[in-house]
Amino acid sequence: MEFYDIGLTLAFIVFGAGVIRRASHWFCLRSSGSFSFTFAGAARALIADVLLLFRTLRTSPLRWAAHCLVFFGFMGLLLFHAMDDTVTAAFFPNYEPTLDPWQFLRNLFGAITLVGLVLMVLRRVMQEKLRTLTRFQDWAALLVVGCIILSGFLLEASKIISPVVFDDMVYEYFVAEEGRDLTALKAYWTKEYGAVFPETLPMDADTLEHGRELDEESCADCHSNTASAFVSRPLSMLLTPIAPALDVSRAHEVFWSFHVLFCFIALAALPFGKFFHPISTPLNLLVRQGRRDGAPMSGRARKVALDACTRCGECSLHCSVAPVFSVLGNENILPSEKLLSLRKHAAGEPLSDEVLKAFAEGSRICTECMRCTDICPSGINLQDLWLSSKAELAEAAPEPDRAVRGMSPDKWTSCLVEAEGVKDILPPVSGLADNAESFWACVQCTTCTSVCPVVAVSEDSTRDLDLAPQQIMNLLRMGLKDQAIGARMVWSCTTCYKCQEHCPQNIRVADVLYELRNTAAARLRAADNPCEDKGDLS
């Protein structure tokens, strides 16, 4: 039992320390912002959202079914099997794990948990989008729970067929009065309970009847027929051919060790990553009380929300800008992945420049459409998390617009024109700005400039905008694209298309300005923070 005690103590220490560490984040902030909490609302949320998982049902009935199977199956096992000394024995004084209904229920709960886990694995494997988002912790969580259940079934199956376990029980609870007693009992247990003995036993009716009587006297008070163990018993039959080998290697002890080891791993892992969701998600659901809006939250509610993600991926499957992710390949565009970065960022962990750049890109590409918030089965107010972090991220890793405006012409030239491999970068959709045919018809009539509302509201357009639209067209006509891109006119274009509509020569002025912005964005994206490095030198 040493292994058990040491393991349990260690697991509890890790669990306790981890939970304190995570929960301490929730309380380190002064609470501000709106926070409405009523006990009636909490009670409703507890029943509908926590216990019956209504929010999950709303999103996906299949996922709801899978989660319910795992949730109720595992909770059942935890309460009446793992904590049988404290829970089950208290309610049922005659409790024995090998008696029905417990033997049956253990198999039932184990089986439904396993079915739920299989559904969860299938969901992640079959849905291509979800498969690419699935990370180590997602598989790890499924694996640990799966191993607990499987090792449990193997433990029970190996005990059913084990002569050693039988002999131990006989030694403790059975007194043979006649020489044939033990043989009869063994024969009866072989026939009825599926035990497997190395010796050949007489199977005649007399012996079995005698065995039945002995079983009734000595065993039946604590042992129901193993047939009710509807998973373990068939599993034991599969193991029968290797039963002698299992017996010699004391397989049931090995399986027991694995079973408790996986339980300890699960307990110790509980405060980490998504393993924490059985604690944090119900808490978040209680805080949210059924709401699905994106109203600003208190700092404390935000911290709880950050921890409540189960990584189910529903937000990313329905994200409005998921097609942008398909093109750019930046996972931080998708809510479930952006949340990982935000959690690190909020905890004060330093992010590498590369990750910060990707995170900021994900932050600004979000269109704040609320869909992730509406759909989140854990009730996380993602909208508020995104909105409240946008300004800071825009500061930390500026978008192309701000980056270009912040550069002096020299810096622009050195970083994004003359730097190696950058000059030739074109945006994925191009062909206007570099194509002489786009401009050959331009007669520099200045119509584009005179209809431009941006030029019109500027008191001094040379000061505010550097170049007028027709001057930009002229530069491009002469192949001076790099000189044009940095001009503020390109960046302060309001995209009203008046220039293009009014151009007597049908030059696509506004489309060209879009393309120039795209070009700068593509170069900034490809360049590995060139301007920060070179900026330090200059």
Add this chain to the structure above:
Amino acid sequence: MKYAYFPGCKIPHHLPEYGSSVEAVCDAVGIELAKPEFNCCGYPVRHENELASIYSAIRNFAVAEEAGLPIMTPCKCCFGNLKYAQSRVAEDGKLAVLIATLLAQDGLAMPKSMEVFHLLSVLDEQVGAEFLRRKTATPLSGVKVACHYGCHALRPESVTGFDDPLAPTLFERVISALGAETVEWDLRLECCGYPLRGRDDTISEALMRKKLENARAAGADIVATACTYCQLQFDRERDALPFNDPLRKAPPAVLFTQLIGTALGLDAQVMGMEKNRISWQTASL
């Protein structure tokens, strides 16, 4: 009349009154709305990556085609970008192949037909001004309305085909049917300034100021908008100005669906008039 309703990204959180009034008006005039799951129209990301923008747009057409319906949107920017993407794919074969590949990765096929309408066009062409006139329970008599067209539906006309880009009349036709008086104003086709929000707030505000002051000078009581972004600019962004800024006194912006709903006598709560930050005192009605 059945359409795949494309609300766009900003309505659910930032402008819910547009969504609720659009749905109520459509219901009242017999426009049936289906709600397939669309993605972003691609307009916001066009500044950064046009491929992502065009793919986003075309993907929506593919979704609509699966539903077997044309798209209807109340947002001019969504409308404009969907139209733009359609024209780009039509003129650039290589781009079309690229988009088809991206669609295939998502289990979708390149849509054969790409139809998108702005709600104003549907009301004008399918429902008709005459029908609106008959349906009007409380005519907006005496209300002087400055119709704000919004750039991305109007221009470039060769792409959008919305109305005459130099002298459009569609918006005024719909508003006059409600019994309101439409005013002539010089800057009715100019930009609201919203696209520059966060990029050049000074010019963005200057554009809004010039435009709203022009509407006031033309004697308008209200500015009618038919675009999510224009309304956000004239209402939410204007509300961020200092409390004593005279621009707050310029004509308030009212969504055209709020106007129609008011004229048709629909539930004021659903029209969300109280959600407008720069409120319109409807005492004149």
